[in-house]
Amino acid sequence: MTFAIHGLPVSQGIAIGYVHLISHALLEVNHYHVAPRHLPDELNRLADAVASVQGELLGLKAAATSGQSHSEVGAFVDLQLMMLADPLLIDTARNLIETRRCNAEWALVQQMEHLVEQFRQIEDPYLRERQADVVQVVERLVKVLLGHPGHLPPRRRDGLGTIVVAHDLSPADTIGFRDHNIAGFVTDVGGPTSHTAIVARSLKIPAVVGLHHVRDLLEADELVIVDGTRGVIIVDPDDSIVEEYRLRRSELEIERSKLNRLRDTHATTLDGETISLLANIEGPKDLPSVKAANADGIGLYRTEFLFIGRDTLPDEEEQYEAYRAVVKALSGKTVTIRTFDVGADKALSGMNPRTEPNPALGLRAVRYSLAEPKMFMTQLRALLRASAHGKLQIMIPMLAHAQEIDQCLALIEKAKAELRAEKIKFDEGMQVGGMIEIPAAALSLGMFIRRLAFLSVGTNDLIQYTLAIDRSDEAVVHLYDPLHPAVLKLISGTIAAGARVGVPVSVCGEMAGDPDYTLLLLGMGLRSFSMHPGNILEIKQQILRADLGELAPKVQRILKMDEPARVRDAVERLGA
Structure with a gap:
């Protein structure tokens, strides 16, 4: 019987194919005690699983950088490799095995749940959804420990593709599926900033997410249509519906070409x-897609991705190299770099996370920068140094008060004075702008216009704060x-x-x-x-x-x- 299911459209296009269900049997693992004499063996099991998953991810990274996939995928694999090496995950799991004499699977899942709970407190929707990286890394480890490696769908001979249906998908999964005629993605969870959404858009694969219990409504090898433009899944369509969507898909492909x-x-x-059509990026890894679109410049370089998913903070030299690479690659086009937009509820290395009653209204973005002036000054020095190599301008996020601008400008002047004293070159005329993403800022623009060289409207946060809606x-x-x-x-x-x-x-x-x-x-x-x-x-x-x-x-x-x-x-x- 034909019926439709509605979800969130996150990657446009139309896919017609057969359902391939991905198991989500992760995290109900048995808990058992390990005899003291067997603890070394249990620790070796964990070490072997880490090595196995690391090798798998390195192979996927090589595939991601082979020219067949877009940069977002390789970046997500990098993030999972860093999490795999993070002592907060692996070393803590080892400690649990030794102190509680438990099996490796259970230790990993316990620590994963602790880390996921920390991520859930983060206000920023993109960063909050990075909890999926922790879950997916642990899922890979548990599968190796249990001897249940993932399997890929077979190629079809009738010309129709495979519709991957899962609770959630990792970027590594999408790379692994690349050579298997994947036509579309459908997931129970997710939103516009979820892994599945971002990777599907980068690979131009139709996707619908947020369908809740869709895996319970579909059967393996069932014919479905995924309309990634309207957010509709059509189950068991008859021949006339399939023909209609084939025609619509052909029209979309012609338009895309x-x-x-x-x-x-x-x-x-x-x-x-x-x-002017500018690009939003997360780092140098995005340069190929910027050049492919022939963007007029960079309108938003999100620097927080240099800070998250790692054990140590990037020093001035590392930041300088990341900023310089983009500025030089743009050959004179303007590069607007936003200072880091993280919240105090995100535990960065060396920082103690704060417990806040409402992180969305707490210490984040410019507020966090001003609360951590040493960390902020390191970034400002790196940005100023990079400005010597092209047309760079700095953008301050989440401004609401005049004193925030004044404090930022004072710190920038201090950084300039330090660099002059050290005889380090930078652009003396580098412009400073701000983001309008709080209603109070949009309603009192005079104090911003008098102090800043340019403004950029961040509609995502502006809509959320105006309507009190977490998207x-x-x-x-x-x-x-x-x-x-x-x-x-x-x-x-x-x-x-x-x-x-x-x-x-x-x-x-x-x-x-x-x-x-x-x-x-x-x-x-x-x-x-x-x-x-x-x-x-x-x-x-x-x-x-x-x-x-x-x-x-x-x-x-x-x-x-x-x-x-x-x-x-x-x-x-x-x-x-």
């Missing part, structure tokens, strides 16, 4: 306005609405305020890379978009078809509406 022709075309509207919480994710009238007023007000005084404003949140909102943002006056490199060509296509003279008055009428349903209808009609 056409986009590649736009790589070297300037993003210019029909009435001659040139728009990674599946219970309320349906209330996360970029088109809420209050959100639109804050974004448009920021763009307009910058335009009045000549301060550049960009948007670097998810809205910038969503073609559904391109015309709306253009009509608000936005002239600089920053997004995942894989979205640039699709946004460029929207821009090439836009007439700003026609859009602006339509968007002004939309901004006066206060009914969300009317707003949504009007936005959908902008491209008509």
Whole structure:
């Protein structure tokens, strides 16, 4: 019987294929005592499992960097390799084996649960979902210890692909599946920033997540259609439905191939306005995808990925090399680097995690930086040194108060003075900007405009704080609405305020890379978009078809509406 299941669309496209169920039998392991004379053998079992998984991950990393996969996958494998080497996981498990005389599987799972609980306290949705790395590393170890290695789906002979259905998937899993005609991903859990979502988008594989108990509703080898654009799974479709979706898939593939022709075309509207299309990155590993899209520069370099998933903090030299590599590779294009955006609830090496009643409203981003001035100064010195190699500018996240800007600017001047005294080169004219991602900032822009050279709207946090919605919480994710009238007023007000005084404003949140909102943002006056490199060509296509003279008055009428349903209808009609 044909039926449909609805979830969260996280990677566009249409896949038709047969279900391959991935077991999630991890974490119910037996607990048994080990006799003292057998403890060395148990420790050796753990060591052998670590070596085996390390070899497996190194092999997957080699596959990820072979040119067949995108950089995000290799980066996630690197992160899991670091976790595999982290004493907090392996050494603590060894200690549990020795002190509690327990089996290795149980020790690993106990420590995993402790670490996962720490991750759950993190406010940032991307960082919070990195708890999946811990779980997936332990799952690999447990499978080796139990003698149950994972298996891959066989290739099909009828031309249809395989739809991988799982509770959750690791990036390493996706690499392992690469040569097995995987057509789509479907998972019980996840959101826009989950592993499955990020990797599926980078590999351009349709994916739907957040389906809760989908594994219980599907059977192995059952025919399904995955609509990654609408977030729908169609189970046991009849021939007419399959044919309809085949036709739709062909149309999408033709459109995707056409986009590649736009790589070297300037993003210019029909009435001659040139728009800047920038890339969001996590580090030098993302440079190939930036160059593939021919981005106009880097609008957001997320430096926190240098700090997480490791035992020691990066020193000044390591940070300098990571920043310099990107600045030099962009050959004179602007690189905007955001200072680290972590929360005090994230236990960085040498730091004691704080217990906060509400981490979302606690010590994070710029607040954390100012609370740890030594750590912040190390980053500022590295950034200034890297500015000598190209056009680098610094961006401060989560600003709300004038004194935060003043303190940051004072520390930057102090770092400059130190470098001058040491006769180390840097760009004396390096610009400093800030992120508008708190409603209070969007409503009091004057104090930011007077102090900063540019602004960037972080729509992800701005929407969450405006609507009091955690977009990674599946219970309320349906209330996360970029088109809420209050959100639109804050974004448009920021763009307009910058335009009045000549301060550049960009948007670097998810809205910038969503073609559904391109015309709306253009009509608000936005002239600089920053997004995942894989979205640039699709946004460029929207821009090439836009007439700003026609859009602006339509968007002004939309901004006066206060009914969300009317707003949504009007936005959908902008491209008509």
